Amino acid sequence: MAKPSVLVLRAPGTNCDQETQFAFERAGASTERIHINQLIENPSLANDAQILCLPGGFSYGDDIAAGRILAGQIRNHLCDLLNDFKTSDKLIIGICNGFQVLLQTGVLLADNFGESAQATLTDNKSGKFEDRWVYLAADNSRCVFLKGIEKMYLPVAHAEGRFVTREPSLLDTLGSSSQLALRYCRPPAFATNGKVPYPENPNGSDGHVAGLCDDTGRVLGLMPHPERFIDRTHHPRWTREELPENGEGLRIFENAVEYFS
Amino acid sequence: MGRIDVTLWEVDIYPADSQPDRKAERVAAEAAELGVVENLSLKTARGFLLEGDLTPEQVLTIAERLLANAVVERTVVAKVGDPTLHTSSNGHSQLVHVIPKPGVMDPVAQSAKKAIQDLDVPVSEVRTLSKYWLEPLDSKPLDALCERVLANDSVEQVVVGPLNLERLEVGSDYKFELVTVPIRTLDDEGLERLSREGQLYLTLVEMQTIKSYFEELGRDPTDIELESVAQTWSEHCSHKTLAGRIAYECEGKQWQFENMLKETIFAATVKIREQLGDDDWCVSVFEDNAGIVTFDDDYHVVFKVETHNHPSALEPYGGANTGIGGVIRDPLGTGLGAKPVCNTDVFCFADPNTAADQLPPGVLHPRRVMKGVVSGVRDYGNRMGIPTVNGAIYFDQRYLGNPLVYCGNVGILPVNKTKKCPLPGDHIVAIGGRTGRDGIHGATFSSAELTSESESVSGGAVQIGNAITEKMLLDVLLKARDEGLYNAVTDCGAGGFSSAVGEMGEKLGAEVWLDRAPTKYDGLSYTEIWISEAQERMVLAVPPNNWEAFEALCRSEGVEATILGAFVETGRLVLKYGDEQVADLAMEFLHDGRPPVIRKATYEVQPAKPVDNSKLSSAVSHDETLTRILGSLNVASKEWVIRQYDHEVQGGSVIKPLVGVENDGPGDAAVVRPRLDSSRGLVIGCGMNPLYGDLDPYHMAASGIDEAVRNCVAVGADPARIAILDNFCWGYTDRPETLGSLVRAALACYDVATVLETPFISGKDSLNNEFSYMEGGEKQTISIPSTLLISAMGQVADVRTCVTMDLKSAGNKLFLIGDTKNELGGSHFCLVNDMHGDGHVPQMDPNVAANTFASMHRAISGGLVRSCHDLSEGGLAVATAEMAFAGGLGAFVDLRKVQHSIADNELGDIRLLFSESNTRFLCEVSANNADAFANCFASNGIPCAEIGEANESGNVEFTSLAGESCINSSIAQLKSAWQSPLAWE
Structure with a gap:
């Protein structure tokens, strides 16, 4: 079987592209990193790709707001490409900055070009960038990236990851359609109902939301970094705990690859 | 003239009513902390000024779709001066605007401008602003608030009340005029005045040498020639004090150094390499922009640590920001360009709890300095995608007016990319950021002592960085390297083009066409272009055959590349502006013409004063002492700082800075895997203890090396593969006893390194770290404690043994x-x-x-x-x-x-x-x-x-x-x- 091919999209300020590419390759995909300028000039570069990945970083410096400028550029120039991925049984994943971008393109939650966005990712409640590991509870019934995953332990590293909805009812709607793919939680119960205070909920997200999938389950955006936990030695306590060789984050990339097998 | 159509629009963006105003909370907290005003009530907005021929509809669309976040923010849009912009949103009447000064780097505005233009909206200029609605305050607390909390005068301007601004455009027309400096007629006093007032900071002997060089040529120098010499001969660029002649005396014995650094630090490495023979694992030391040692079959590893003390004292955020930005360009400019893989940052501050009324004039509060420095490193390092994995913070009141900011970067370099050599005929190419009036005289300024007046004299030396420009430069440079498109590269650091071109063309000769340099705005003189230290620029030697491919590659990623001149085999540095020749100097004079600095150094060993046993017996309980030491600032947890740095980007994190069952214990050294397909690791640690230096700098230096190496060994590094760097930050070394304490430390470095077989591979010094101010009509001076940072880079064959x-x-x-x-x-x-x-x-x-x-x-x-x-x-x-x-x-x-x-x-x-x-x-x-x-x-x-x-x-x-x-x-x-x-x- 041919390896599924991944297009890792980079832009000025993208900085998790190489390790994300490595994670996909470790999971069995073939990958290519392509600059946004090249793709705008020649969208057919994406024709062979089955998985579109928007990796982490600070696209355009996160100037104005995180992911804002890249999202605008994609809306302006690559709308068709995104729709094509969504309608032709392909996958899209946005990690950290990639999630911030995806949410603003309307590909995760439909909107009318920003004006009536249903939800956003904005400044952490702590008011600052933070790098820390968090426990996550997964809703795997819709999202293909999370198949077989119930809980995870992954690092977050961001300043603007607080998920805020315009209407509180949106959380219920998304929850009942299994689109709240990943939520911050407290071990050992991994419960997401009730209080998940800081720092377990590292940014103060409404509903403790850490990741969101679209209604097809084939588009996933998440703030945590699965590519930063693909090896045992990535775990912050690997020197004191018994752990399998592969990190928990690798499963997300493997699920994406297995979707095409 | 078309200018009539141009209007200035303002977009104010407030947190929505449902959202907290975090910035207001932060300002209120800082105002209280710094003793300005308690319980300040205020509301804040961020905003944009947009200049161009824009319709109201266009501005509204931009505001809603691009600039603001409709879910959590609300906007007010109007032409500048419109009363709706001056209507209070919270009943508070006092309005304050803070705007970057014209010409100061404003990355958000730059990006916004490009994004707006991408929407086909004809905006010509953008600037950001911050807006504060305050409770009514008397002028004294209001001034204090503006000065200490809201703005930094060296980079920002404050407008109290409504904004009356008509245009954003900066710059002006420039009319070429060649300036010559009649140096030949000056007497000694005149030479000294020229050095001081021209901010050349050269000594009398150096000025006399320049004078006689031009007397021989039978002409006076142009201003740009004088500047070129001053830059090249600056302490920052030539390390003339420590690499100079020193007569050292200690306990009746005398040493005569021709080149002190070469005979101590560097000599240690020479000796170690001889001892190792075939096992020598150094590749290039004290030669390139960073030291290079072997790593594995495919890659070498490079390491450099720099200081950025003086700029950080004046503008902590920008100083630290450009400090880390600058040191990243060192590995990037080493060999044919190393890929940065991790950062290390070490700071020295005064106690952040210092009472605000105890500060000497001209000093920023240490808490503000610390917060600014940490944010500066955070924002630049994180945006570059380089994990900041190691660091330390040291506190001592003597750092009050002169904090220390050490920034380091490690990179990996393919083994076949270590040599660079510009060839005659190669284009001199500048890539990255544009040249502006920023950072003028940074190199020479770092030779001067800080005073309470420094801010007004040297404000031009203060800069803000733009990390994304540098990230784009990094991406494109490494691609061009792998495609073999250039013969040499170096960074534009202190001294700007002057130093970069001067260094690269030293053995060859260069001709530069200054009018070709892309500038941020009009009006720069040829000299300003030449010595500007604008950030995020590098200079390359590109063979004409590769220019087309190189330029296309840069263009494809939005990086500006410009041919500035050519390397020519003349042994001369020729500078032109248009058809006019503005400089013609022999490279030899520039690089070897500086008269040797000769200094005296003395050290007097102080006998140890025994601990008073009676004091010991009356000391507090051991539990109490232990608790006090754990809670002392040097030992206390730095988690607040560490978590703000991305220490895991690039995916190679093995031992994080915080470890343990709750991920919050103090690790000894960090470990990263620079290659994800290998289990070989790099170990980064450091050692420093200025308190020991108060007793004996020899043992401080020895202990610093011990600590740096011991930290690395503690996590599993192989002691036979640890390389170290020295960074001396000292007081005024014209004083023989101050220089003597440095020499004594350097001698310890030699003694210890040679026995451990731990080579020094690079280093940098920063001298004259003193702060002076007037009090009661008398000059008071605070000298920093002698501070030697030893940074260590170890290796571990298999990280799973850590x-x-x-x-x-x-x-x-x-x-x-x-x-x-x-x-x-x-x-x-x-x-x-x-x-x-x-x-x-x-x-x-x-x-x-x-x-x-x-x-x-x-x-x-x-x-x-x-x-x-x-x-x-x-x-x-x-x-x-x-x-x-x-x-x-x-x-x-x-x-x-x-x-x-x-x-x-x-x-x-x-x-x-x-x-x-x-x-x-x-x-x-x-x-x-x-x-x-x-x-x-x-x-x-x-x-x-x-x-x-x-x-x-x-x-x-x-x-x-x-x-x-x-x-x-x-x-x-x-x-x-x-x-x-x-x-x-």
Whole structure:
């Protein structure tokens, strides 16, 4: 079987592209990193790709707001490409900055070009960038990236990851359609109902939301970094705990690859 | 003229009513902390000024779709001056605007402009602004608030009340006019005045040398020629003091150095390389922009640490920002360009709790300095996608007017890309950011002492960085490197093009066409272009055949590349502006014409002042001392800082800066895998202890090396593969005793490095770190403590053998490695008990250290060690407590089992607990490995004693020499003492 091919999209300020590419390759995909300028000039570069990945970083410096400028550029120039991925049984994943971008393109939650966005990712409640590991509870019934995953332990590293909805009812709607793919939680119960205070909920997200999938389950955006936990030695306590060789984050990339097998 | 159509629009963006106003909360908190005003009530907005021929609809669309976030923000849009912009949203009447000064880097505005243009909206200029609605304040607190909290005068302007601005455009027309400086007619006094007023900061002898050079040529220099010489001869670029002639005298003995650095630090490396022979693993040292050593078959590894002290004193955010940005360009400009893989940052500040009314004039509050510096490093490092994995913060009141900011970067370089060599005919190419008026005279300014006036004299030297420009430059440069498109590269640092082109063309010759340089705005003179230190620029030598491919590659990623001139085989530096020649200097004069600096240095050894035993007996309880040391600023947890740095980007994190059962204990050194397909690791650590320097700089330097190496060894680094860097930050070295203390430290570096066979591979110094101000009509000067940072880069063959410092399991044995001596001098025991200055400063025996490190590595790599922590500030007591609370376990230690060489009459629990003797480790070993572990040391004659064990008690307990409990504190209490001092919001 041919390896599924991944297009890792980079832009000025993208900085998790190489390790994300490595994670996909470790999971069995073939990958290519392509600059946004090249793709705008020649969208057919994406024709062979089955998985579109928007990796982490600070696209355009996160100037104005995180992911804002890249999202605008994609809306302006690559709308068709995104729709094509969504309608032709392909996958899209946005990690950290990639999630911030995806949410603003309307590909995760439909909107009318920003004006009536249903939800956003904005400044952490702590008011600052933070790098820390968090426990996550997964809703795997819709999202293909999370198949077989119930809980995870992954690092977050961001300043603007607080998920805020315009209407509180949106959380219920998304929850009942299994689109709240990943939520911050407290071990050992991994419960997401009730209080998940800081720092377990590292940014103060409404509903403790850490990741969101679209209604097809084939588009996933998440703030945590699965590519930063693909090896045992990535775990912050690997020197004191018994752990399998592969990190928990690798499963997300493997699920994406297995979707095409 | 078309200008009539141009209007200036303002978009104000407020947090929506449902959202908290975090910025207001922060400003109110800082205003209270800095003693400006309590319980300040205010509302904030961020905003944009947009200039261009824009319709109201266009501005509204931009505001809603691009600039604001409709879910959490609301906008107010109007033309500048419109009353709706001056209507208070919260009933507060006092309006304050803060705007970047014209010409100051405004990255958000730059990006916004491009994004707006991408929407086909004809905006011509953008600037950001901050807006504050305040409760009514008297003019005095209002001024203080603006000055200390809201704005920094060196980069921002404050407008109180409505904004009356018509245009944003900066710059002006430039009319070429060649300036010559009649140096030949000046007497000595005139030469000195020219040096000072022209901000050349050259000595009289240097000015005389320049004068006679031009007398021989029979003409006067142009301004740009004079500037070129000043830049090249600056302390910053040529290290003329330490690389100069020094007559050193100590204890009646005299040394004569022709080149002090070369005969100490550099000589150590030469000797080590000779000793190693075929096993020499240095590749390039003290030569390129960073030192290079071998790593694996495919890659070498490079390391550089720089300081950015003076800019950080004036504008902490920008200074630190451009400090890290600058040092990243060093590996990038080493060989044909190394890929940066991690950062290390070390800072020295005054106590952040200093009372605001105790500050001398012209000094920023240390809390503000610290917050600014941390944010500056955070924003640049994180945006570059380079993990900041190691660091330290040191506090001492003597850093009040002159904080220290050390920034370091490690990169990996393909083994076949280490050599660079521009060829005649190569284009001189500039890539990256544009040239502006920023950073003029940074190189020469760093030679000067800071005064309370510095801000107004040198404001032009202060800059803000734009990390994304540098990230784009990095991406494109490494691609071009792999495609072999250029012959040489170097960074534009201090001195700008002047230094970069001057260095690259030193052996060849260069002709530069200054009018071709892309500038941020009009009006720059040819000299300003030449010496501007605008950030994020690099200079390359591109063969004409490759230009097309190179330029296309740059263009495809939006990076500007410009041909500035050509390398020519003339041995001369020729500068032109249009058709006009503005400079013609011999490269030889520029690089070798500087008269040697000759300085005197003296050092007087102070006999150790014994610790007053009566003070010891009246000291507080040992539990209390332990708690105080854990809560002292130097030892206290730096988690607030560490978490703001992305330490895991690039995916190679192995040992993080914070370790343990709750991910919050103090790791000894960081470990990263620079190649994701390999388990070979890099280990980054550092050592520094200015308090020891107050007693003896020799032992400070030796201890610094010991600490840096010991930190690396403690996590598993191979001591035979550790390279180190020196960064001397000293006071005014024209004073023989100040220079003497530096020479003494450098001699220790030689003595210790050669025995450990730990080579110095690069270094940098920063002199004249003093701050002076007038008080009561008298000049007061604060000199920093002599501060030597040793940064260490180790290697580990397989990262899976690494260990951390947190206790792992109850029942495991605790072993103390190394000899404990009567060494409380410079210790934290003395510091927290007001006895600093007393006692014997820790010494180190490099032969014992070499053996100890090798034995420890055998034990760790053999899998015999569950956890390992080095002993440093606070000695055995602090190391035990840290291991216990990091592991969430109790620990018991019996002081009667500690091996020591303390004389009977000096022996006491205090010295065993708190002495800071070098080359010691505390290790946790499982019972069944205890014998094998002990054998690793016994066979080398290294003291190794089982002194206690880990347990489930939840307490740290010590049994005294008398067999009684002398410390018994809960780990929860100790941890809280350690975490609370710097647990900022």
